[in-house]
Amino acid sequence: MKAIVYERYGPPEVLRIDEVEKPVPGDDEVLIRVCATTVTTTDCTFRRGKPFPSRLYTGLIRPKHAILGDEFAGEIDTVGTGVKRFKAGDQVFGTCVGHGAYAEYICLSEEAATLASKPSNLTYDEAVACCDGFLTALPFLRDKGKIRSGQKVVINGASGSVGTAAVQLANYFGAEVTGVCSTANLDLVRSLGADRVIDYTREDFTRNGRTFDIIFDTVGKVSFSRCKRALMGNGVFLEAAIGLAVLPQVLWTSRIGSKKAVIAATGLRPASERTKDLVFLRGLLESGQIKPVIDRRYPFEQIVEAHRYVEQGHKKGNVVITL
Numbered sequence: 001m002k003a004i005v006y007e008r009y010g011p012p013e014v015l016r017i018d019e020v021e022k023p024v025p026g027d028d029e030v031l032i033r034v035c036a037t038t039v040t041t042t043d044c045t046f047r048r049g050k051p052f053p054s055r056l057y058t059g060l061i062r063p064k065h066a067i068l069g070d071e072f073a074g075e076i077d078t079v080g081t082g083v084k085r086f087k088a089g090d091q092v093f094g095t096c097v098g099h100g101a102y103a104e105y106i107c108l109s110e111e112a113a114t115l116a117s118k119p120s121n122l123t124y125d126e127a128v129a130c131c132d133g134f135l136t137a138l139p140f141l142r143d144k145g146k147i148r149s150g151q152k153v154v155i156n157g158a159s160g161s162v163g164t165a166a167v168q169l170a171n172y173f174g175a176e177v178t179g180v181c182s183t184a185n186l187d188l189v190r191s192l193g194a195d196r197v198i199d200y201t202r203e204d205f206t207r208n209g210r211t212f213d214i215i216f217d218t219v220g221k222v223s224f225s226r227c228k229r230a231l232m233g234n235g236v237f238l239e240a241a242i243g244l245a246v247l248p249q250v251l252w253t254s255r256i257g258s259k260k261a262v263i264a265a266t267g268l269r270p271a272s273e274r275t276k277d278l279v280f281l282r283g284l285l286e287s288g289q290i291k292p293v294i295d296r297r298y299p300f301e302q303i304v305e306a307h308r309y310v311e312q313g314h315k316k317g318n319v320v321i322t323l
Contacts, residue, residue, distance in 0.1 A: 003103035004303050005066045009049030012307035017300070020067070023107035027082040030110055032092060035074040035124035037101040039298075039306045039319045040132055040161065042267075043068050046098065047307065057098070069101025070267075073118055073128035083110045091118040093127040094278060095135065098267070102303065104323060114274040119285040122292065127285075129292035129318035133165035134281050135274055136266045137218075140238050141169055144262045145214045149174030152212045154205055154230075157219030158194065159185035162240055164293040164317045166216055167192045172289055178212070180205055185316060192293070206230045214238065224253070224261035237261045293317025 001022040006014045025031045045051070046058050046068060058064065073093040076086050086092065094115035100106045108115060114135070118127045141147045153170045157163040158179030170177045171193030179194035186197045198205050206222065211232045215222075220241025227237050239246045239261065246263060253260045284290045295316040298306040300323050310319050 001104040002300070003067050004069070004300070005102075006047060006063055006068065007066065008062055009047065009055075012047070012304045012311065014047065015068075015303050015307065017303075020103070022105055025078055025080045025083075025107050026109075027080040028109050028111065029080045029107050030076050030083055030086050030092075030115070031078040031105055031107050032072065032074045033077045033105055034072045034101060034103060034323055036072070036128040036323065037069045037321045038071045038128055038132065039303070039310045039321060040070060041310065041313075042070065042098070042132075044307055044311050065099035067100050067102050068098075069103070070095050070098050071128050071131040072096065072101040072106060073124040074106075077105065080110075085110060086115075091124075092116065093118045093124075093131060095131050095267075095274070102321070112271050114271050114278055116275055116278040116282055119282050121286055121288075125294065125297060125320050125322060126292045129294050129320055130165075130281060130285060130290075131278070133161035133163075133293075133318065134169070134290070135277055136162045136240060137166035137169050137216075138277050138281065139266050139269065140216060140240060140264055141166060141173065141214070144264050145216065145236050145238055147173045147175055147214060151175045151214060152178070152210075152232075153214040154178045154180060154212045154216065155194075156180045156200075156205070156215065156217045156222055158189045158192075158197070159316050160218055161293075161315070161318050162218040164189075164192055165290070166218060167194050168290040170214075170216075172284065175214075178205065178210075182314075188293070188316060211235070217241070228259055231259045234258050235260075239263050240266075294320055296320070297322055 003020045005018045076090045153175040155166045159181040177194045178196045179189035180198045216238040218240045224237045297320045
């Protein structure tokens with residue numbers, strides 16, 4: 001089968017299409033024919049091997065997994081004898097813990113993977129665009145932020161993959177949503193349900209006198225210390241782009257003060273929890289309460305161009321790779 005492989009860290013050009021052995025499912029595994037995958041910021045980080053701490057997961061000297069790709073949508077080709085929830089021909093979507101989806105086929109354990117039936121009203125392209133962003137935003141807002149109806153919520157970086165998902169979910173939970181983005185993306189964020197949009201090139205939401213119950217920074221562009229003045233008395237600052245600077249603030253505020261800085265490794269949650277969330281999100285997608293946001297689509301053969309684009313840091317929602 002064809003797969004996109006890389007053998008060393010570096011720029012997008014380290015990626016190439018190669019022939020690799022097609023996997024064979026074990027007793028508890030499903031073999032999925034991949035119809036669509038994505039290019040995420042994390043994929044670019046893993047490809048570069050920078051920042052260096054990312055190599056603790058991907059390999060210190062060289063990549064230990066030759067095939068990147070975390071998200072997929074496709075059709076089950078074959079199932080192992082012990083598989084109970086799926087059968088050949090089922091249309092599915094999900095994630096595979098950071099590697100393996102940049103290929104024509106992927107083999108996953110039925111129980112150890114984040115896997116669910118594809119929303120019936122979405123194409124494969126649309127379905128795959130609903131994995132990473134929504135699976136990150138949901139536990140941040142629901143579990144860490146304890147979001148409630150009527151609260152005032154800021155989504156910083158509201159036009160990215162996690163941001164577009166967070167705006168829609170905060171709106172679903174009944175919050176008053178303020179989206180922060182660039183001038184070019186104001187209409188997009190407003191169309192997703194934001195009650196108010198702020199152009200960060202013209203206004204600093206941390207200095208305009210407004211206060212919020214939750215500030216969700218999806219892109220790592222603001223700090224807790226900067227946002228503290230804009231938080232209400234028991235407000236929560238959520239940081240999705242975990243960096244070294246936020247860790248002391250998380251530890252300090254966990255012990256002192258009513259305003260909290262909170263992080264979460266949402267991608268490392270047990271597959272069973274992530275699958276439950278994926279099933280929940282599928283219901284919202286099928287009812288039209290949330291929707292995918294796709295910036296660009298690239299064919300499999302243009303993976304280098306797709307990585308170049310995502311690495312610029314200006315994508316709106318998701319970038320999809322079609323097979």
